[in-house]
Amino acid sequence: MNPVAELTSSMEPASLRQSDAVDESAPRPRRKQKSKASKGWNSMMKLFRRVHLYSGIFMFPWVLLYGVTGMFFNHPQAFTGGEVRSFSGAVAGGQLAALPTPQEMADELVAKLNTALPVGSEGASPRVRLSDSRAIEFNRELSYTVQADGVEHSVKLNPVTGSGEIRTRPSEAETAAVEEPANPLADVGRVEIENNAMKAAEAAIPGLLGELELPAGEISAGRRAPTLRFLAEIDGTPYVLNYNLGNGAITPVADEVRPEMDAKTFMQRLHLSRGYAPHWNVEWLWALIVDAMFLSMVFWGLSGLLMWWQIKRTRLLGSGFLVASLAVTVILVVGMHDSLTAGGSRGGHGGGGGGRGAGGAGAQGAAAEHGPGGHSHGAETGHQHGPGGQVGGNRGGGGRGGNRGGAAIETENSAVGNGDEAAGEMRRGRGRGGRGGAGADIEGTGPRGGGRGRGGRGGMERPTDPPAEPETSAAETNATEDGPAGDE
Secondary structure, eight states: OOHHHHHHHHHSOHHHHHHHHHHHHSOOOOOOOOOHHHHHHHHHHHHHHHHHHHHHHHTHHHHHHHHHHHHHHHSTTTTOOSEEEEEOTTTGGGTGGGOOOHHHHHHHHHHHHHHHSOOOSTTOOOSSOOOSSSOOOOSSOEEEEEEOSSEEEEEEEOTTTOOEEEEEEEOHHHHOOSOOOOOTTTTTOOOOOSOOHHHHHHHHHHHHHHHTTOOOOOOOOOSSOOEEEEEEEETTEEEEEEEETTTOOEEEEESSSOOOOOHHHHHHHHHHOOSOOSSSSHHHHHHHHHHHHHHHHHHHHHHHHHHHHHOGGGHHHHHHHHHHHHHHHHHHHHHHHHHHHHTOOTTTSOOOOOOOOOOOHHHHHHHHHHOSOOEEOOSSSOOEEOGGGOBOOSSSSSSOOSSTTOOOOOOOGGGTTSOOSOTTOEEEOOSBOOSOOOSBOSTTSOBOOOOOSBOTTOEEEOOSSOOOOOSSOHHHHHTTSOOOTTOO
């Protein structure tokens, strides 16, 4: 031992050396036990983290699906193929850069309105005056389609700058290499059956309302009638038959030769699929996943906030992001509400006009035989219904429309090809009107052609007293008249 250390140790008081020995042998202070509430909170946060983690893993495919298809809806031309060429407003001799401005068009329109409206008292101010409290704007790009030899040009043009792009694809006539199978039920038309669940339920509704002590009134079917779908053989060939319970139209789809649907269209249809089927089938399970996706997204948001709050050093910065997010959300939501309501309510106002009357041959023949009343609808399958549910060509030039990207559309199945729905019911359109579709529209609205161009948020309301039907066949008028806004 070091002599100096030994001497120092011997000089220390005995009491000090004894207290050191006592301190070393004394038990260490115990940590404060957590309360039951604290333990419960920690257990709950651990559960939240686990659910957040594993639900994200399980829902990963649907997160990708809704994310990617959301991009498709916002950029409908993406991944559609074809050669794309961009241009500036300086092309075409600068004509595109010198398009009429929104201000010029609004000034001229106001002047025309004041000329057309009855003049008030002498010296009175104009009845229509342009206000500067709202910006004068176009609501979307200009779009055109050019049919050339063997190709189709889709032109998108910014009306403000004059710039845009042209997408060139082979024309549909060139790409339709596979012939659609003939419709074996083309001559059947509508089929009325006595054992119709929709008609039986409608007859029972007055008694239902009376038993529940609710006031009764006029009954009208919903916007979309259900379809009875089953497999049957027609002349030895299996077909999936789709029977519309509302109007009796029956549409056969060859079980072995299904309509083509590209991957992008299929994903968009999945995105828009919703609602529980009456039976336990794949559609019911898909609706369950849609609900699971909704619950997961809400849970991820709330549990994410809780987990963020547990990390104290990120609270200040995170609070700034949260406040900024809420502020941006409020500003955008208020602005979008103003923009969406400024265009008129959905259903009663016009969308795009009809275009090329190139309906399927079967539908044109049906309309010519039975008179006006048919119209086209569809996304990919695009069957054509003549009056009274006469089914035309399963695809054809008309009825390929719906949403140009092939997305699901909201066709009013219960009113296809006949006038069974209550007078004055509103029909809604969404997406593009399609490429044709022979025949006139629903009874009481006059002749129409299939609508190329957007259906927009349009639609039309059938008059209570339908006008007399024209003598010319629907197939003849289809090629010359635009369809009403908002048809699909």
